[in-house]
Amino acid sequence: MSEKRTEISELGEFGLIDQISKNVLLKNSSTLKGIGDDAAVLDSGGQLTVVSTDLLLEGVHFDLSYTPLPHLGFKAVAVNVSDIAAMNAIPTQITVSLALSNRFSVEAVEALYQGIRAACDQYGVDLVGGDTTSSRSGLVISVTALGLAKKEQLCYRSGAKVNDILCVTGDLGAALVGLQILEREKQVFLSNPNMKPDLERYAVVTGRQLRPDARMDIIHELRELNVVPSSMMDISDGLSSEIFHICKASGVGATIYEDKLPIDKQTFDTAVELNLDPITCVMNGGEDYELLFTIDQKDFSKLEKHPDIHFIGHITKAEEGKYLVTKSGTAVALKAQGWIHF
């Protein structure tokens, strides 16, 4: 009898998640939402609890040759807080588990926690638990974040309606371009250790890659403005891929406009320097951790003047598809690129 062997790369990350999810049955009445959004939603009788988790591995998600440990600690918390923000919830607690090889000293662990505590302070979350263990090789960081929201505040991926306006916060593509710069400078350094990398002029893009910020500021502002997005998620895999997620979950299509896409000047210039198409960086670059959300047209006037929210397009019927209208007026079908982990 020969056993079947299917490579994970044949399925891809999303295929693997589908495979895992399809046999999952929910049994508890306290489980309002399981796998399939930025966070799970649980009901213990008071406010709803949202839970999200991320696993970060050295050599896969970060490279310690150019990542300062405090930045890494901050980022590990921020990316989880970003998932809580994407549910329109307020983060309250995190757990942090670490696996450390003997390469790491107590001082190195302290440097990592310095960043973790800085993020806890910035986002107002409490570090309430975790696990520490030894590792044979690299550093592993597993963070779980919890948050609270009232039922009427929660934003799922599935709530976008035809004619809703598609919004993104901040600017996109910087983290991808920053990663390319860091990788380039690492290669330069490896081939000539006397070269000192000049990263000053790339501070915006490398900063976005190394120490991204979760947009809790936007979540608090939306509450003050009394706007509840109809759908929301954070942009971790790239704008194009996330639009696919919202369209699939909501059963809708979308049209976005190239001239509305937000890109920082340094991101644009650095992309050009690297022979990358800036719009491709915006559409497919992951890890910016900005928010993508949809609002009802009636809420537009409340956000219209916001300096950091950009209105990039609108929701259409599913049969109208998903398109990017270029500056020349051509409609190009979107592709769900996303990150390829496997």
Added chain:
Amino acid sequence: MSEKRTEISELGEFGLIDQISKNVLLKNSSTLKGIGDDAAVLDSGGQLTVVSTDLLLEGVHFDLSYTPLPHLGFKAVAVNVSDIAAMNAIPTQITVSLALSNRFSVEAVEALYQGIRAACDQYGVDLVGGDTTSSRSGLVISVTALGLAKKEQLCYRSGAKVNDILCVTGDLGAALVGLQILEREKQVFLSNPNMKPDLERYAVVTGRQLRPDARMDIIHELRELNVVPSSMMDISDGLSSEIFHICKASGVGATIYEDKLPIDKQTFDTAVELNLDPITCVMNGGEDYELLFTIDQKDFSKLEKHPDIHFIGHITKAEEGKYLVTKSGTAVALKAQGWIHF
């Protein structure tokens, strides 16, 4: 300027946890209990939510040369459910994050999830999220478990009072002895691949190591009998170490009796075969995931006849210390051995 480097092994696991915890300030009113018990306790306005997390690494926590993947999946869930049980809470949800190298096929992931789902079924928990990513080398599993309890049901480590009775469930030492057998058979196999290991006769001890059970049955029975332990934790690092934790958190001492310690016949016989002292296995063997708890004397009659709860001693004043009274009547001071991860 020379930078100071302190090895993690100088601090040990508990020292490292103390180091991490000491700078942690809790800011949220929803955080009732942070680091320092089997699980954190959160209040969202309804029932209390308890949260616990564990990180398992190949080569550190498990050896795939003798661990079937479904057993591993089951164990990863069970050890987290055991932490929830140790709070006297009912587990409700888990998240499971995996890092997989290309050594693992889709079928291997499915085998792992078969065990995860079996544990979800057995303990009535919902798999509500996680993260899947690639790994450069070994398998990494990070599980977070959530549970619910009413405030008056929760059991902390800190509630033991003088004259309370110390209880343990099941029997102890089996997981440690099982691990020794599995390691021995692995070495035999490595030196002669034609040798087929005879594990049948060690089924109890190897089964405890490979697929331990969380004692949710006891938690449900305690509720039916209307007994709320004054303190509780699960035995993951060894009885002696856990008694130290309860005594420290509660500000008490303890006396236990060798002739009351529960050990399975197979554990005893196998320990002798391996030239191990059976009582040392009971006192310092970890990973049995039985429950250690204290009850008020008034509750003794409710549990007295329970076939799987053993009354091993009692709580004393802190200044009376922590002692094991041997069969010959000698009082031996307990040592907090525990597992050495680093």
